[in-house]
Amino acid sequence: MSSPVSQFKTDATAKAGDLRHRGLIQTALRKYEIVRDVRKGAFQDWEQARQSAAETKFFAINHLDTHLVEFAEKLEARGTKVHWASTASQAREIIGGIIKQKQAKSVVKSKAMTAEEIHLNPALEKLGFEVVESDLGEYIVQLREEAPYHIVFPAMHLTRAEISDLFHNKLGSPETHSPEELTMIARDALREKYITADIGITGANFAIAETGMISVTENEGNARLSAALPKTMISLLGIEKVLPKLEDLALFLPMLATAGAGQQITCYNTMYGGPRQADECDGPEEYHVVLLDNRRTELLADPEQRDALHCIRCGACLNVCPIFRNVGGHTYGTTYSGPIGSVITPHLRGLQDWKHLSNSSSLCGACTETCPVKIDLHHHLLHNRRNASAGKPSVLERLAYRIYAIAVNTPGFWGLGKRIGRLAYPFARFFSGTIYDPARAWTKTRDLPPMPGQSFKEWWKERNR
Amino acid sequence: MVEGTEPMSERERILGRIREALKGRAPLPGHHGEVVENFAGPERETFSQWLPAVGNTKKAKFEAFAKASADLKTDFRHVADEATMIRELRSVAKEEGWIKVASHHTDLTDMACGKLGLPTLWTDGGYDVNEMESCDVGISVCDALVAQTGTIVLTSRTGGGRALSVLPPHHVVLAHSKQMVRDLPAAFALLKERFGDGFPSMMTLITGPSRTGDIERILVLGAHGPKKLTVLCHD
Ligand code: SF4
Numbered sequence: 140m141s142s143p144v145s146q147f148k149t150d151a152t153a154k155a156g157d158l159r160h161r162g163l164i165q166t167a168l169r170k171y172e173i174v175r176d177v178r179k180g181a182f183q184d185w186e187q188a189r190q191s192a193a194e195t196k197f198f199a200i201n202h203l204d205t206h207l208v209e210f211a212e213k214l215e216a217r218g219t220k221v222h223w224a225s226t227a228s229q230a231r232e233i234i235g236g237i238i239k240q241k242q243a244k245s246v247v248k249s250k251a252m253t254a255e256e257i258h259l260n261p262a263l264e265k266l267g268f269e270v271v272e273s274d275l276g277e278y279i280v281q282l283r284e285e286a287p288y289h290i291v292f293p294a295m296h297l298t299r300a301e302i303s304d305l306f307h308n309k310l311g312s313p314e315t316h317s318p319e320e321l322t323m324i325a326r327d328a329l330r331e332k333y334i335t336a337d338i339g340i341t342g343a344n345f346a347i348a349e350t351g352m353i354s355v356t357e358n359e360g361n362a363r364l365s366a367a368l369p370k371t372m373i374s375l376l377g378i379e380k381v382l383p384k385l386e387d388l389a390l391f392l393p394m395l396a397t398a399g400a401g402q403q404i405t406c407y408n409t410m411y412g413g414p415r416q417a418d419e420c421d422g423p424e425e426y427h428v429v430l431l432d433n434r435r436t437e438l439l440a441d442p443e444q445r446d447a448l449h450c451i452r453c454g455a456c457l458n459v460c461p462i463f464r465n466v467g468g469h470t471y472g473t474t475y476s477g478p479i480g481s482v483i484t485p486h487l488r489g490l491q492d493w494k495h496l497s498n499s500s501s502l503c504g505a506c507t508e509t510c511p512v513k514i515d516l517h518h519h520l521l522h523n524r525r526n527a528s529a530g531k532p533s534v535l536e537r538l539a540y541r542i543y544a545i546a547v548n549t550p551g552f553w554g555l556g557k558r559i560g561r562l563a564y565p566f567a568r569f570f571s572g573t574i575y576d577p578a579r580a581w582t583k584t585r586d587l588p589p590m591p592g593q594s595f596k597e598w599w600k601e602r603n604r
Numbered sequence: 605m606v607e608g609t610e611p612m613s614e615r616e617r618i619l620g621r622i623r624e625a626l627k628g629r630a631p632l633p634g635h636h637g638e639v640v641e642n643f644a645g646p647e648r649e650t651f652s653q654w655l656p657a658v659g660n661t662k663k664a665k666f667e668a669f670a671k672a673s674a675d676l677k678t679d680f681r682h683v684a685d686e687a688t689m690i691r692e693l694r695s696v697a698k699e700e701g702w703i704k705v706a707s708h709h710t711d712l713t714d715m716a717c718g719k720l721g722l723p724t725l726w727t728d729g730g731y732d733v734n735e736m737e738s739c740d741v742g743i744s745v746c747d748a749l750v751a752q753t754g755t756i757v758l759t760s761r762t763g764g765g766r767a768l769s770v771l772p773p774h775h776v777v778l779a780h781s782k783q784m785v786r787d788l789p790a791a792f793a794l795l796k797e798r799f800g801d802g803f804p805s806m807m808t809l810i811t812g813p814s815r816t817g818d819i820e821r822i823l824v825l826g827a828h829g830p831k832k833l834t835v836l837c838h839d
Contacts, residue, residue, distance in 0.1 A: 170821050183654055183656065183657050184654045185654070188654035191650060191651060193633035193634060194632070194634075197630070197643070198645040201630060203626065204619050204622045204623050207618075207619065207622070217803075223617075225614055225617055225618055229614065273828065275816045275818040275819070275827055275828075276818035293818070295818075299819050299822075302819055318822045322816055322827055323826075326827065334734065334737060358827065359815070359816050360770045360814040360827060360828040361828040361829075364770060364829070366806070367766035367767040367771070368733055385795070386648055386792040387648070388788075389788035390651045390655070390788075393655060393656075403656070403753050403811075404753045404788075404809070405811070406810070406811050406829075407829070408809040410806065410807045411806055412805055416760075419805060420708070421731070421760075421767055422765065422766045426805075439621075440621075441628075442628040442630040512633075513633045513634060
């Protein structure tokens with residue numbers, strides 16, 4: 140396997156030049172931008188809403204211990220089994236254990252990025268269980284045997300023709316280019332699965348401490364079905380999902396929908412607080428909630444970047460990021476892509492292996508500006524760069540800066556350099572970007588700017604004459 | 605791993621790491637990197653002021669709900685009285701050619717389903733899932749309607765269970781105009797007031813028929829849940 144950085148470079152170069160990919164992403168995101176702006180405009184004060192949301196998450200995360208205890212105790216009081224997992228492998232074992240104990244055959248799953256993070260599906264399949272993704276986008280990428288392209292829009296990199304081919308090959312459905320018909324093919328294929336599945340797995344968008352409930356946001360109704368029909372329900376969530384109070388959802392649900400998809404509110408927002416109760420007519424007999432750390436506490440221990448745990452996974456920062464829009468979601472090689480992925484992956488999977496993601500940024504700040512919970516994303520990219528070079532300094536880079544410092548501090552040296560530059564420029568043009576050029580990595584895709592005939596200093600002197 | 609004392613100790617380990625991590629203080633967002641002492645949490649009373657505006661008169665609320673419904677493709681009908689509501693329900697039944705309906709027992713649904721005169725699957729006390737799957741419509745009442753977003757609020761205890769409102773291809777909600785609340789903060793306040801001493805295992809906010817944009821971001825209705833949502837509300 141190639142290293143993360145070389146894989147990133149190769150894939151980024153390929154994707155950036157792929158005009159079909161670019162066209163698809165630009166069209167999809169332009170549509171998103173238009174509706175998002177309309178929805179944002181409907182808020183009486185979007186900026187104040189962001190501040191309130193940021194403060195709410197700040198309070199939730201900075202009292203995470205008490206909130207988690209409250210959340211778990213309230214859930215347990217209604218008959219839920221709460222599991223705590225420090226690592227991905229513990230979480231996989233817990234979930235695998237429940238399924239084995241239930242002697243389940245089939246599992247229906249609704250979209251959960253946390254499950255992607257711990258590679259749950261391959262682990263369960265290895266144990267011999269059939270796991271069906273029920274969210275349409277997730278179902279499509281599952282059939283293609285690839286990772287979701289985007290944390291909110293998993294199949295946004297595919298055209299309807301490709302999806303039609305896929306369904307035709309895998310499900311034997313007739314070819315069609317109508318999105319309605321394609322959706323109905325998936326609907327019919329999955330109906331059967333809901334009714335026969337023994338286990339339903341969901342993620343969670345929020346965990347309400349005060350009432351001991353998870354909240355699941357979705358448009359399709361697949362999570363609601365996964366939580367209604369199977370006899371056992373399991374929800375897997377990261378410990379950072381907490382919100383202190385039930386009414387916090389009144390702010391977060393419309394903000395998540397607006398920032399994430401340009402909707403006023405998502406179609407279904409459902410709170411689950413336990414298995415079927417005595418006075419209820421349906422729902423699972425057993426409910427399990429798995430709380431996952433998986434190095435989130437390491438991020439928590441860094442007060443400077445702690446606010447990255449405020450993330451509500453809306454995907455807005457991906458949508459506005461010029462890097463994401465050029466290199467695409469898969470290129471990152473991570474569960475969480477885009478700016479938030481570049482910020483947190485080094486914490487979750489090792490700084491030196493993943494620091495390149497923090498370097499591949501124009502630092503334009505579009506992510507920070509769009510984030511509904513005001514995470515200081517582009518500064519965190521800088522923090523990662525600083526921490527990475529402090530942890531493993533590059534001798535060559537240091538030397539280069541030392542020489543540069545001497546050069547700019549010595550007028551004679553600087554003047555000499557200027558003159559050499561002017562003389563060499565006509566020749567440099569022939570070498571720039573070729574294999575003889577030591578700066579090729581930079582110059583092969585960029586033009587060498589011409590040396591001006593007059594420097595600022597010379598101009599200043601002349602002006603004062 | 606699942607049984608025994610191991611999960612307990614994992615809980616303590618995680619909580620221990622969290623407490624250790626929180627010893628370092630983080631700056632409050634929007635305060636230029638400043639650590640603010642004794643921050644007591646957000647001012648939740650203000651949330652309503654930032655969210656999209658809705659008037660507080662009955663007329664304004666119904667207009668807002670109707671506008672949101674039109675955007676969402678919810679079929680919303682506000683009628684004068686119960687008798688008119690039943691007439692509307694019967695005309696929808698005829699248009700759609702319902703053969704079998706699913707519902708749950710309340711005074712209103714009992715009366716409405718009685719007037720429809722179609723075979724009815726009642727969810728109360730349990731039901732057969734395959735039978736519900738074969739129903740043309742799920743008819744339920746709700747806990748509230750939210751003017752701001754065109755949202756229906758219902759729970760597993762009061763709305764006929766978890767599946768009734770999502771498994772059949774059409775969901776019909778019967779409501780009273782007194783159930784209309786202004787905005788989302790009001791809806792959550794109502795849920796807390798009504799269920800504060802014993803929440804149902806599921807509470808849901810339904811906003812429009814089921815939808816997806818997963819294929820080229822083109823909107824398609826009826827992804828997995830109902831393709832149609834009808835709200836009949838009487839004064
Ligand atoms: S960092 Fe902010 S914008 Fe990005 S996904 Fe998280 S909440 Fe959304």
